[in-house]
Amino acid sequence: MPLYPNQGFWRYGIFQIFAILTALFLVLALLTSQLVLFQELVTVQIALDLSSSTYEKTQVFRGPGTIMQQEIDAVKAYVAKNATLRTPNLLSVSGFANRVIPITGQFTHNPQDISRSIDQVVQPVLASQIGGQTNINLAVENGLSQLKTKSGRCSQLLVITDGEFKLAEPTVNQARNNGVKLNFLIVGQPVTPQILNWANQTGGIALNATPENISQLLTNKVFNRFNQSPFTPWFLGLGFISFMWMLLLPLDRFLLKVLRTRPDVSGVIALYNAIFWTVVTPLFLVFAVGNPLVRC
Structure with missing residues (x-):
């Protein structure tokens, strides 16, 4: 038997109720994504590559148009956007080459303090202090050490580099065990399967960038990833489930009238x-997204 009498399915309560629920969940998904409702407390450690390759184009440390200057401009843009959040990320910035040097003295969300620290610390005299090579493993180890001081928050470590990528497996394991997500923005180099695997192991991301789009990636994809409400995909999932129930009567009618399915079969299908x-849908969300009630 079909699930309904032979009249408009939109006139029945089961269709109307699930149509309302579908709209409600989609609105909640939109609100949580655009207004960052139910936002997690996030701490971000940013490691900037200041090696010689980031200014080899002009041979001027932090010269106009260099990768280094593009990195700095991108971080400042992220910091400015971060300040607009209801609960801004706590940010700390370091620079690295052969050595790692702190740029900001502490974690803060004050854009003026961060910009001032960058302008004061990242000066040509720094080149002789940190060397010209790219020690990414040391930068990650330093970032993990800094993030240990901010427990109880979602920890993100972002490495922006154009250098050859070498990362020790124990360092990746340490990040995973400490609940720190490793994120990589690779400038002018491909994102290799190994780099992608390191990011995936910790729940982070790895993106390829050009000098011209570092700022765009940082203030859009990276920013949105760090600050996406964990409830957004769940509201979308609940909206999808409601939509499937809303289609109960229309699907029954389609099977019955168009495909000529037997009345005792169409309703069951x-x-x-x-x-x-x-x-x-909930099983997929649990494995793909995780429990939104659990931090990070």
Whole structure:
């Protein structure tokens, strides 16, 4: 038997209720993504590559148009956007080459303090102090050490580099064990499967960048990833489930009238379709996104 009498399915309560729920969950998903509702407390350690390759184009430390200057401009843009959040990220910035030097003295969300620290510390005299090579493993180890001081928050470590990538497996394991997500912005170099694997192991991301789009990536993809509400994908999932139940009667009618399915079969197929997605969608979200009630 079909699931409804032979009249407009939109006139029935089961369709109307799930249509309202679908709209409600989609609105909640939009609000949590755009207004960053239910935002997690986030701490971000940014490691900037200041090696000689980041200014080899002009041979001028922090010269106009160099990768180094593009990195700095991008970080300042991120800091400015971060200040607009209801609960801004706590940020700390370091620079690295052969050695690692702190740029900001402490974690802060004050854009003026961070910009002032960058302008004061990242000066040509720094080149002789930190060397010209790229020790990414040391930069990550230093970042993990800094993030240990800010427990109880979602920890993100972002490395921006154009250098050859070498990272020790124990360092990656330490990040994973400490709950720190490793994120890499690779300028002018491909994101290798190994780099992507290191990021994925810790729940981070790895992106390829050009000198011209570092700022765009940092203030959009990276910023949104760090500050996405964990509830957004769940509201989308609940909206999808509601939509499947909203389609219960339309699907039954389609099977019955268009595909000429037997009346005693069409309703069962429509019902099982809704039940299937009701079970599968939460399972997918748990494995792909995680529990939104658990930090990070």
